[in-house]
Amino acid sequence: MATMNIPANDRRHTAERRQTPVLGKRSTGVSVLDYLSMALMIIGGLNWASVGVWGVDVVARLFGVGTPIARVIYILVGLAALYGIYLISRMEKPGTR
DSSP states (O other), X not given: OOOOOOOTTOGGGOTTXXXXXXXXXXXXXXXXXXXXXXXXXXXXXXXXXXXXXXXXOHHHHHHOTTOHHHHHHHHHHHHHXXXXXXXXHHHHSTTOO
């Protein structure tokens, strides 16, 4: 009679096997706030590129120069940039996600 040898290190029973992610948590370690801040930084960067290349401030053209909504957009982009500094510092330290 033939016997089968079962491997001693069966992967289905090891502790390192991936766990199912908790609802609301992504396995990549990137939150919704991270995505939002990156989107705002990209919008701000494209706005500054249009100012530098064509001399057109898109936010001021869309919402008016010095209007409260334009100021709020500029403030949100600035806060996103500050949060981007925090993201970079978090990325440099292993295990802080």
